Amino acid sequence: MAALPAVTSFVVWDYVVFALMLLVSTAIGIYFALTGKDQHSSNDFLMGGRSMSALPVAMSLTAGFMSAITVLATPSEVYRYGAIYGLYGISYVPVVVVSSEVFLPVFYRLGITSTYEYLELRFNRTIRLCGTVMFIAQTVLYTGIVIYAPALALNQVTGFHLWGAVISTGVVCTFYCTMGGLKAVVWTDVFQVGIMVAGFLAVIFRSMVLQGGFSVIINDSARGGRLNFWDFDLSPLRRHTFWTITFGGAFVWIGVYGVNQVQVQRYISCKSLAHAKMSLYVNMVGLWVVLICAVFCGLCLYSIYQHCDPWTAGRVSAPDQLMPYLVLDILSAYPGLPGLFVAAAYSGTLSTVSSSINGLAAVTVEDLIKPYFSMSEKKLSWMSKGLSLLYGVVCIGMAGLASTMGGLIQAVVSIFGIIGGPLLGIFTLGILCPFANSTGGVAGLFSGLALALWVGIGAQVYPPLPENSRPLSLTTAGCNFSLTGDGLNLTMGSTALPLTTTAFHKDTAYRPFLADRWYSLSYLYFSPIGTLTVLTVGLIVSLLTGGKKLELDPGLMLMREDLTCYHIYNLFKKKALKRGKLHLDKNGESNLEIKNPAFANFEMELTEDCSAQIQCPKSDLSHRTTEVP
Incomplete structure (x- = not known):
């Protein structure tokens, strides 16, 4: 019978490793603040002087949306639902190709700072403002989640106060982002993505030693049904299949890499179009490396706990705490390595939050201040820094909402799907459809957003039943441990507890007709629904309102x-x-x-x-x- 360890705390060397990561990140921000010339204008502060090279930008693109969500939530996703999540590696190919070949050339040619400037050039100011507001809402929600995630890890492995961790996360990344601008963000990302990979590798190598090698972990995962890559079920209600991940996932991530300000702002800061395109293709390799590490960590997690699940045994309160628990279990004998893993989760958060803050400041300056107020470049530079500080405070506050959103992976992708899908649709409409006019753009954008919100909110109120999400079985049959409370000692040795008996089950008698049909649609299809609705409605309305008479500058279209x-x-x-x-x-x-x-x-x-x-x-x-x- 396996004995589950009690949660322990950091030792001195863990704190040293963790503190070094924070100090280096802060030092990078201070360095770029003191180098002088990159702080004289808002354009230099927000765009790094438009002189970045491909390699650091590529690594920054990789770090920007990997974050603590990847470090903490992806392994637990694989542990619960299987390695089918790894099929995202296929979707990254069309994501990078479409982003670099369709969207990047247009944005780069126009020399814009905010991607939503394009919407005014192509349609009108109303659509630009709608796009800006949607981006701000999406990014603040997302950033709140990625601040909360590593705080959970710190709370789990060290006992450090949860909200103390939330606040310290926000303060550190807000500081170096406010001090150093985009260059500080990019170069801290380069450092932090290395820390993320190192944290994964520490877990992987130690797990392989404990379990007897790579083949043992793979065989254990196969017996447990975790190598479920080739599920070709066509039902759109199934949470994860080959089609939902490769097709739906591609839409989600094209919305991120193709038109999201946070990512676009990085690659249009490159010194040439060749560097910008190269940064996206190198980034694809980085995404594959991080994905493979995260998925294999999930298989290691299952191999070690296949007979005694810490979650159903009550040792952790949420699946997203499984990785920190594993780290303490297998690495606590090596002082400094638990600190390295938590530094990896923390690094992911710092890179994502700082990038989000920089992007939020950019769109606010370009879309909400410059068009309406006349300011000198020096004042705009100080305004950009002030906005960075303000958004840092706002994102810390949004972490409170994140604590109520359940599983991190699904929450994040749902946000990107509901808001990012319609935004992807309106940019695609403008770049690829020469007869789409402003009337069609407005009608399409609001129609796509309304439909995506309907299905997304419905899915939160009536979560899909287990027969659609299909979590894999977990067991505590091999456990042998004591739970002590008020002097009562209980020894547990239970039978298998399939996850289908927990989580989202609700009495079907109280579920409306749409709950098990429309609201049970895979969360990965939220983005295609929004995108395709915008395109369909936008094209129809444009044709009915004289779109064929539209005359456009060819520079606004893909050539x-x-x-x-x-x-x-x-x-x-x-x-x-x-x-x-x-x-x-x-x-x-x-x-x-x-x-x-x-x-x-x-x-x-x-x-x-x-x-x-x-x-x-x-x-x-x-x-x-x-x-x-």
Whole structure:
């Protein structure tokens, strides 16, 4: 019979490792605050001088949305529902390709700071403001969750006060974000993603030693049904299948990497379009590495506790505390390693929260202050710093709401789906549909948001029954431990307790008709619902309200010269023509190395085939969309 350990606290070396991570993160912020030139304007503070290289930006993109959600919640997700979660690795391919080939070139060409500036250029100011408000709401909610998650870990493994951990998390990342701007955010992300991977590897290597190797863990997981990759059930009500993760997950993460301000702000700060595109492709490799580590940690968790589940045995109060519990169980004999793991969770939070704060400050300055108030660059720089501080306080407050939202993975993806799906739809409508007008855009955006909110809120009120979520069985049959309370000692050795008897079960007699149909839709489909509704309604309304008469500047749309495959084709064509001793004019040249267009002061002049890619100043972009009477 297995004996579950009691939760212990940190030793001195754990605190040393943890403190070093905080000190290095803070030092990076102070360094960039003291280097001087990057603080003179709001553009430098928020965009890092638009001079970043591909590699640090790629690592920052990886860290930005991996966070403590990945460190804590992904392994427990695999432990409870199986390694099918690893199929996200497939969805990352279309996410990166679509983001780099469809959205990035347009944003980069326009030289914008806030992605929602595009919505005014393409549609009107109303849609821009709606997009800004939706982004702020989404990001504040998400950031509250990722502040709360590592606080749970600290509370579980050290006994440190839960809300003390929440406040300290927010204060540290708000400090270095406010001091150092985007450059501090990116370079702390580079450091912190390394800490995250190191924390995973410490757990993986120790688990393999304890269990007898990689093959033992895989065999245990197979016997426990955790290697459930190939579930091709077409039912949209099933929580996780091949289709929900690869199709629905792709929509969710395209909404994050393609149009979300926090991520877009990073790669459009690169010094050239080639660096910006490269950062996304290198980021994909980083995402795979982190995903593989997180999924395998979940399999290690199952292999070690397959006969004695700490959650159903009452040793932890929530599934998201399983990883910290495992760390104390298997690493407590190695002073410093538990501290490394909690530093990994904390690093994920710092990277995500600081990025979110920087993005929130950027859209507030660009979308809510600059269009309505005339300020000098120096005042805007101080305003950006003040907003960073303000949003840090707001996000700490939102952590209180996060404590009521249940499982972290589902809560986060639901937020991105409900709000991010309609936003992805309106950007796609603008970039790919030349006859979509502002009337169609408004109708589509509100329709998509209403439908996504309906299904999302309904799913919170009436969670899906276990036959749709299908958690895998856990057991305490192998446990042998005592629970002591008020002098009463109880020895437990129970039989299997399948998770289907716990969690979200409700008496079906009290569930309305839509509860087990519409509201039970997989949470990964919230984003496609919002996106496709915006596109469908937007196109129909645009056609009915004269969209075909719309005249657009081609620079607001995706052009063939934006595609990497077009430049590859031209490269081969150029070589072929050279072999034939023919001259190729400049329109066949690749322009992927064009410098950041935010610095351009001349107008775009497009040839008949739209081959020139020259930037207009933003002051000339206020009336780029006109309708022919």
